[in-house]
Amino acid sequence: MDAAIDVGGKRLREDLERLERFRLLDDTFMRQVFRGQLGLAQHVLRILTGLGGLTLVREETQHDLKRATRSKSPVLDVWGTDESGDQYDMEVQAGTDLDPMRFRYYGSAMDVDALPAGRDFDELPQRWAVVVLERDPDGCARCAGSARRSSTRASSRA
Numbered sequence: 001m002d003a004a005i006d007v008g009g010k011r012l013r014e015d016l017e018r019l020e021r022f023r024l025l026d027d028t029f030m031r032q033v034f035r036g037q038l039g040l041a042q043h044v045l046r047i048l049t050g051l052g053g054l055t056l057v058r059e060e061t062q063h064d065l066k067r068a069t070r071s072k073s074p075v076l077d078v079w080g081t082d083e084s085g086d087q088y089d090m091e092v093q094a095g096t097d098l099d100p101m102r103f104r105y106y107g108s109a110m111d112v113d114a115l116p117a118g119r120d121f122d123e124l125p126q127r128w129a130v131v132v133l134e135r136d137p138d139g140c141a142r143c144a145g146s147a148r149r150s151s152t153r154a155s156s157r158a
Contacts, residue, residue, distance in 0.1 A: 025094045025134050027077070034078050035061040041078050045088055048130050056080040056088070065109040074109045087114060087127040094134045103129050
């Protein structure tokens, strides 16, 4: 008998049980929800950043920043750019894994990827890292925490 044949609805029940356990924080499920959904990514980023007028022009799920053969390869969960070229990295994490060095590395890789050879450093776009965690890493049971945007360049584009 073929293993793909559903005997008495058992396979369907097993599939439904597996689906019930999926959460948006699960990497596999999150990938499918956001893949090719520019409007959804834009809506979620508007809420999380407080930028009500944010208009994304590009969105990519599992954006691979592999550039050097012997370097660690960051893959951004949901990456996008807006009308002015600013970049957004939305990372969805189960648990409370908020490793600042990891996000520093991701940001550095985004900068390398965004600046073609021969261009000036002041042409680097602004970048936002938005991290969605399952639980508050400080144990304060908050639904949302504050974010900080920083830039080391003087710019008229705030």
